[in-house]
Amino acid sequence: MTRQEEPPKGRRGSLAPHTLYETEAAELTNLSDICKFDCGQTTPQRLWNAKDDCTAHGDDPSAPDTVLYLAYGSNMCAQTFLGMRKIKPLSQMNVCVPSLRLTFSLPGVAYMEPCFANVDYRDAESEMPDGHPDKNWDGRLVGVVYEVTQSDWRNIMRTEGGGASYKEIVVPCIPLSSAAGATLPATFMARTLHAPRTPDHKRPGNCGWWDRLTTGPYRPRDDYAQPSPRYINLLRTGAQEHNLPLAYKEYLDSIQPYTATSTGQKLGKFIFMLLFLPLFILMIRAAALFADENGQIPKGLSTAMTIISNIMWICYDLFLRPVFGDGERTRAMDDAKRDTAHAISEKGRLLDGSQESELHAPMA
Numbered sequence: 001m002t003r004q005e006e007p008p009k010g011r012r013g014s015l016a017p018h019t020l021y022e023t024e025a026a027e028l029t030n031l032s033d034i035c036k037f038d039c040g041q042t043t044p045q046r047l048w049n050a051k052d053d054c055t056a057h058g059d060d061p062s063a064p065d066t067v068l069y070l071a072y073g074s075n076m077c078a079q080t081f082l083g084m085r086k087i088k089p090l091s092q093m094n095v096c097v098p099s100l101r102l103t104f105s106l107p108g109v110a111y112m113e114p115c116f117a118n119v120d121y122r123d124a125e126s127e128m129p130d131g132h133p134d135k136n137w138d139g140r141l142v143g144v145v146y147e148v149t150q151s152d153w154r155n156i157m158r159t160e161g162g163g164a165s166y167k168e169i170v171v172p173c174i175p176l177s178s179a180a181g182a183t184l185p186a187t188f189m190a191r192t193l194h195a196p197r198t199p200d201h202k203r204p205g206n207c208g209w210w211d212r213l214t215t216g217p218y219r220p221r222d223d224y225a226q227p228s229p230r231y232i233n234l235l236r237t238g239a240q241e242h243n244l245p246l247a248y249k250e251y252l253d254s255i256q257p258y259t260a261t262s263t264g265q266k267l268g269k270f271i272f273m274l275l276f277l278p279l280f281i282l283m284i285r286a287a288a289l290f291a292d293e294n295g296q297i298p299k300g301l302s303t304a305m306t307i308i309s310n311i312m313w314i315c316y317d318l319f320l321r322p323v324f325g326d327g328e329r330t331r332a333m334d335d336a337k338r339d340t341a342h343a344i345s346e347k348g349r350l351l352d353g354s355q356e357s358e359l360h361a362p363m364a
Contacts (some may be wrong), residue, residue, distance in 0.1 A: 076238025
């Protein structure tokens with residue numbers, strides 16, 4: 001897919017439903033011992049017919065009755081895909097996707113899960129190396145294409161935010177088959193999920209307050225936030241489970257996760273949870289209750305989730321980060337000590353101000 005084929009840039013959808021499912025996953029018992037991928041490779045015939053996934057209509061008898069879904073984030077891991085989402089793939093195929101690259105640009109929850117996996121389009125003019133990514137990897141996306149039923153595809157959409165967090169796109173994939181003698185197509189089409197960038201005219205400073213609340217959530221830099229250790233380990237585990245190319249596994253191993261290195265950051269996490277966790281729980285219950293048969297949630301509910309997410313990040317930018325420290329990126333120890341000292345100083349200043357007010361209060 002060339003840059004010209006990129007879908008129009010729209011708002012980055014509400015993170016709330018996706019974030020909540022991921023946050024709930026963090027509390028689950030480790031399912032790695034009981035969740036194992038036991039399906040075989042996708043058949044060559046299904047891959048050759050994959051072009052119909054993009055063109056056939058739902059009422060066309062020739063339309064495939066299964067969906068080829070490209071996973072690149074935590075859904076590569078059995079603990080998430082089989083255990084949490086309860087998906088039962090019929091088959092699978094490791095692939096690389098020259099038109100996409102992995103990013104962590106979907107905002108999550110500050111101090112806890114700062115960001116989640118996303119994809120972005122690569123330059124169409126960039127050189128594509130020949131051969132297996134193990135030997136010559138240039139930054140292209142590597143992932144797993146699962147063949148799933150229509151029902152499971154709707155469940156994936158529902159647990160990934162009901163169309164509010166991610167939007168469905170179709171991309172060409174190159175199979176990385178381990179089966180000797182298999183005649184596979186050079187490329188085939190698969191569906192995946194992508195959260196578009198916030199367009200320039202919808203960014204803070206270029207729009208009114210209503211657009212600011214209903215568009216986004218917006219972060220100044222897509223490449224700033226770091227995934228939590230829990231989240232990046234799901235990607236690493238999935239890469240191991242599927243035996244993805246060594247160079248790609250080394251890339252995932254090199255990603256620095258977010259770690260709270262100061263008392264202020266840990267306190268900020270507690271306050272953040274206290275303020276916003278009840279709203280998150282309410283939103284995920286509402287999303288599950290009102291999602292339609294295709295896993296999509298109503299537009300009004302999606303807008304409400306986006307507003308709450310934006311309020312959360314505005315509070316973080318204006319109040320929590322200046323007082324408690326960075327909730328998106330690991331800070332050096334010296335910076336962490338300064339953040340802790342600042343948080344203690346700010347707390348002391350507030351206490352002093354309160355005591356001074358009491359001293360100057362008029363006597364009854």
